[in-house]
Amino acid sequence: MGKKFAEEEQARVLSFLQEAKERLIEDGYAPNEIKIDLVTKPYPTIADGIIDQFHKGDYDIVVIGRRTMSKAEEFVLGDVCAKLIRALEGTAVLVVRTA
Amino acid sequence: MNGRVIQDTTNFVSIDYQDEILVGQRRYTVTGHEHEFRFGIEDPKYWVKRAIDKETREKKIIKLAFFESFDITLGGVKIKRFRNPEKEGEILEFVQNHPNFMHGKVFRDIKGNNVRILDVVPGTNFLHYIESLDYDHENYFEKVLPGILNRLLEAFEAIRFLHLNGFKHGDIRNDHIIIERDTGNYIWIDFDYDHEATENPYALDLFGLGNVLLHAIGKGIHDRHMIERQLSIYGDLKNHLEPGDFSILDRTRFVNLKKMYPYIPIVVNDILMHFSRSANVYYDFVDEIIEDLNKSINSIN
Ligand SMILES: Nc1ncnc2c1ncn2[C@@H]1O[C@H](COP(=O)(O)OP(=O)(O)O)[C@@H](O)[C@H]1O
């Protein structure tokens, strides 16, 4: 991955998180209770990263988006949600269908 | 031009018969290059040379650095694939004493190009071996297949060993297993293909293993075209086909072999069905295939 691409990607994700935070504040959450954390450490897969971060922090639930995939996509590309549900047994995982 | 001493292998296409490649302070006389036959078309592989070690007279295969990158589409999913000579070198180093992998050493030419000097694995590849067996399917299934599955189990264990250590084989195909003439060992060759990482880093390797099993259990691959045309072999199977009987990544490849050969036990057929379009669960790890393969072997014996 190029350095420039990585930087742009971080800025994009950060502004997305910022937007989500503002939405929560609009809905009445206290700003000081919302914490944004962007992890840039590389992991072999996205699921590995989320699982590792989950175990490191004090979290009660994982909320994740999932777009509709074909069977072939699910097989070749893998499914982060399925891996989280399996690995985080005993934890609430909320999957939001995105498209 | 022939008879040159070559220390820079960058331009591998021009290296030919009778040239000498000099790396690691040894000389190798080139005797030709490899070919692969796909769909009856000959494909010269100028980056894979046949050679003889001038000192020991041993036959060697020399793989020269060739960088290519392209997209493949599998079941409508695009994925970037590329050659990675360094990866092949790392695996060679890693599997030095393993009986189910080809062996060899990595050297650098004077320009720093990766040059892999490989021991030749003498024998027939798995694709040709299965095609050469002169049995009807039922006899093959009873008498020959159990022995083959035991050997495949070892070969699959070897892939598990790679995965556990973070390596992908990258090009698991029936002609990338050579059955070693003297030992009967199933030996993996060709580790330089790589592909972009996904959430399922080993999916393509697993799909390859599925194809190896399909070839073994079906005594060859059966596709829609064959089933529809060769009625003397397949009878009226064509009238009972469903989309779910075919491969998840290739809608012409027939996977539900039990429909064709009813004596195949369900446990055996179920492994194959994990790779079909009707599957709802897929294998994520080789371990899972190995476990089911063990059960299958017990069910046939
Ligand atoms: N160690 C080996 N022993 C015997 N034959 C080999 C070995 N390595 C390669 N070959 C032969 O050379 C062919 C091409 O080599 P391969 O490594 O598959 O190249 P590529 O990466 O271009 O597919 C193989 O299909 C096989 O027939």
Ligand SMILES: [Mg+2]
């Ligand atoms: Mg090859």
